[in-house]
Amino acid sequence: MSDPSTKERLLDSAERLFAERGYAATSLRELTQDAGCNLAAVNYHFGTKEALVLAVLERRVRPVNEERLARLDALEAAGTPQLEDVLRAFVAPLLERHRDGAAVERVARLFLQLSTMRDPELQHYRLFQSTATRFVAAFLRALPEVDPVTVYWRITFMIPVVAMSFSDAERLAFLSGGTASADDTERALAHMVSFLAGGLRAPEPTAGGAA
Amino acid sequence: MSDPSTKERLLDSAERLFAERGYAATSLRELTQDAGCNLAAVNYHFGTKEALVLAVLERRVRPVNEERLARLDALEAAGTPQLEDVLRAFVAPLLERHRDGAAVERVARLFLQLSTMRDPELQHYRLFQSTATRFVAAFLRALPEVDPVTVYWRITFMIPVVAMSFSDAERLAFLSGGTASADDTERALAHMVSFLAGGLRAPEPTAGGAA
């Protein structure tokens, strides 16, 4: 426990460098030098660069999704949860598990990078499958007055908000006029939940799609 | 005009391959072979691979942003536009400029990739600067009853919806239960506008961030 093991140092360096410079732009030579170990250590501990980046993402994503499901379990054990409760169960674990906004930003950037790659070796959807299934059902139950097809569309719009809003602190500062910071996780959470609740509960678009 | 020039064929191939396989994962050899021209043509027409991908993005983004601003000009010339009008002016040019969802998906994937790269040679924010400034002002005017700080936060949440919702047709199909398709741009537009309007106009979070 005292010193981080080589494997953990590799995960730490990989998370930081992949997020900051990009997965493809970071060579295993830079990475192992940053981690203070030998080039061959990557192959020994993870096998390939692809397996390493998946391990990096999984280390952050799995506990977040486990906490999401635990919170949803607790809510549903107490009755039918309100929409805002389900939203908080979904969003809070991501924001609260990390001390500062930089950690959330790293995870978001890593996730976005993998999302834009079609390499079958880099598939990461399975990390979210069970969570997605459970929460889609919960949102449908919390929105009985909205057409389910509309709810599906809106969940599709909700995912980018959660996945991407904190992926770039500069964009966040610029678009928010310098008033928003991912470091203030409590405010970020409250604002995100109110925004998403408003979007999910909005009046449905009229059939004609009027001007 | 009859045959696309080598330069245009390079832009076409680059857009498709960068979006489908990734910028870093696509070599100039594959790219020039796909475009039916010589490897050295990239250097002749664009200089570097980085300049090429920026040209690819700019070719799609600039006309979209010009149309966004033109629509906003027209709205504001006729008085103070409603929130939904401003939203449609912002979202419709992206969805309507391309015949099918695949084209929107390519542009979105390309944008997301560049967003996750910190290489100074790949900065693309300037493509959006004037558009962002104008629309932020328009949203503030269309939401006089909402605290401006809250509006900034919500614009920050809105950008990921527009940028990322159509970046992955598989995710769209999965999360929407197979009911949503980016090919139906009219429905996509109507759903996105109603979602964003609901989020932007939602009741503000209470100071206490109550449960």
Place this chain on the structure above:
DNA sequence: GTCTATAAACGGATAGAC
């Protein structure tokens, strides 16, 4: 403008000693 040929460097992965 387009080509061939090549420079010059870097990439991930691995064998085998310790």
Place this chain on the structure above:
DNA sequence: GTCTATCCGTTTATAGAC
């Protein structure tokens, strides 16, 4: 588990003929 040394393919970019 960690190291050195190296294999071997690939990369972007360019020089120079046509």
